[in-house]
Structure formats: structure tokens, C-alpha cells
Amino acid sequence: APSTGAVCGNGSQYKFFVNRVPNTRNTIIYMEGGGACWDYGSCSGQSGIRGARNPNGIPDDYMGLLSPATSLVSPFVVRVHPWSSVKTQNWNMVYVPYCTGDVYTGDKVAVYSDPSGQNAPLVWHHNGARNTRAVVAWLKNNLPRPTQMLSTGCSAGGTGSFNSYAHVRRDMAPTRGFLINDSGPTFDAPAGANLALYPSRLLHTQIRSAWGLDQGPLPYLAGELPGFDGNNLGTLYGSLSAKLPGDRLGHTHFWQDLNYSAYSYERFFPEIVNAPDQATKEALIHAKWAVDTARLNQKLQTLPNFGGYFPQYRALNESHCTTIVDFNHGDIQERSLQLGHFINSVLNGQGAVLDASETSDAADRAKPPNLIYQLVDSL
Known part of the structure; x- marks a missing residue:
């Protein structure tokens, strides 16, 4: 509602969607994915540039069956999925759309000039942090305190669920809390660090400025998580793990992801641009992604309650997002593991959360074509 200050990037009213189930307090909060933006081209929806979802706001019928990219995006939000089941399908579902281009983290009104000079400047509300707080305020006032709560999402939604988890969990106060960040990593990138070792540093420098992170969102996060260092956003993993030792937390992405990785490096390194x-270009992007992913994989192995699951490749959506469409083909064949084993370890497991990483993509690439994945990629 306007009174909360919740708006989309273009200034239109923000909306989110709740589907309740009788006789349960268990709740899943699913944050939608959809890119990122930090200049005129990417925030205006210009073709040829990787930008962000819903530059024109959220329509009222956004969750209708005519919108399969939302209503059928993942088994997490499909009540009756034909072959992928998970206990959250019987929970209250909160679907949080994405329309601010700031992975739900920004707090800045930006004015982006058209480099061509042909169009008026774009006034863009990087309002993700306030929108998330408004959603949580509504949920706290209108839903019962959850017995179990899963916060999840893919891509920007994974990042958003991860970055907001400490505050969402504090305010919703579930008896048991779970997090699954699908393909929205916040890599280590200390200020001033060697780019060869920390290739996400340029991206982090860009978004700190564009989205106003240092002016509010990062201090707000540091106030809740004593171990979080605003000069290295990747410290969020360890600080969240330490703050919430009883919660079960997970991160998953593909080694061969060519989407989030492209956002992370493509526009920042001359050798990739040229x-x-x-x-x-793809080989250069993959190499930097491998450096960042290897460090994250090692870090998560040291955090008992924060598992990491890193399969190699899936012939869908540029190997981006392990939990969209279905939970299939996120397997780690050398350990006879399926993605479902990892999800089950987070949601139902005991002891340390599963850690697993695949070393070769040969078995994944040898699979026969998947007609459903081909159809999705063609849409």
C-alpha cells in the first residue's frame, strides 16, 4: 500500500500475493528472481542489455495461470507439482514479486540519464529494502506466527531471501526457521582486494553506490548481525550462521551458471567486454565464477548449519537456478545425490546440513534433451 512507502522501480504501487491454507501456521516466503539494474539501459528495459524484471510494475493478475513464469516457476510455489514434491506445498505461500532491480536490498531514488540524449532521464526507485519491510509488516499483522518458515527464491530472489533473512526471521519469529538461497550468491569481495582473487569486487562497488547500500541497508544489517562486515558483503554467510545456530540454512548454484555470473562480471572487465x-567471453566469465564459487564452497564446509550444494550443469536457463521448473537434473552423480537430498537435508535433516560439490559436467552434458526445458527456454 502507498502508506508503507512500498513502490516498484517506476514508482507504481507495489503488490505481493498470499495463498493461505487452513489448519497450518507453516509459511513459505518465496522471493521472485529477475536480474538487476544500475543505469539507464538496464533499468529501462532496453533490449540487448541484461536488466531487471517488471520495469513497468506489477499487474493485479500477476499470479494468474496465464503467467506460468510466476505461477509455475518452482515446485516450492506449485501446490500440486506432477513430479517434484516438497513439504512447503502444503504451507501458507507468500509470493514476493520483484520490480526494483536491486535484489530486494536497495534504498535510493536514482535519476539515470539516457546516454543517447533522446529520452528524458529515468527516475528509478531502488526500493527493495523498504518493500521487503512492508511485506513483513503485513505478514506479521495478518498471519499467525509460523511454526515452520522457509525463506527462499532463485537468482535475485535467492539473494533477497539471504540478505533479508536475519530481519524476516526476527520479526516473523517462527519456531523453526529455514533458508534456501538458490543461485543468488553474495561472494566475498573485500574493499580494495585483488580482482584476480575476488572478481566480484567491481560489481559490489557498483551496486553499493547505485542502490544506496552504505546509507541504510548495510548498517541495518550490521545492527542485527555482529559478525557482518560492511566492507565485505560475503561475511553475511558466517555471521548469519553464528547468529542463528538452530536454523538450517542452505545455498545452491551451478558451477556452469552463465546468468548471475554474467551480471557479476560481464560489464566490469575489459577483456570480457572486448x-x-x-x-x-563465456570462458572468461566461467573462470571468474569458478574462483568465487570455489571459495564459497570451502567456506560453507566450515559452517555446520549452512550447507552448500553445487552441481555442475543443467540444460535450462543458462544453468541458472537449481530449483526452477522442477528439482530434476541438479544431481551430483559421483555421490549419487539429487537436489532433493539437499532440500530434504535443509528442511527435514538433523545434524550438519549436507555439503556437496560436483567436479565434472561430463555426465550432465551427456543427458538426452529435455523437451520441457527446451520449451521453457524458447518462451
């Missing part, structure tokens, strides 16, 4: 061909 690569002579697409294959060279």
Missing part, C-alpha cells in the same frame, strides 16, 4: 567471440 572478447573476440562468444565462446571466449
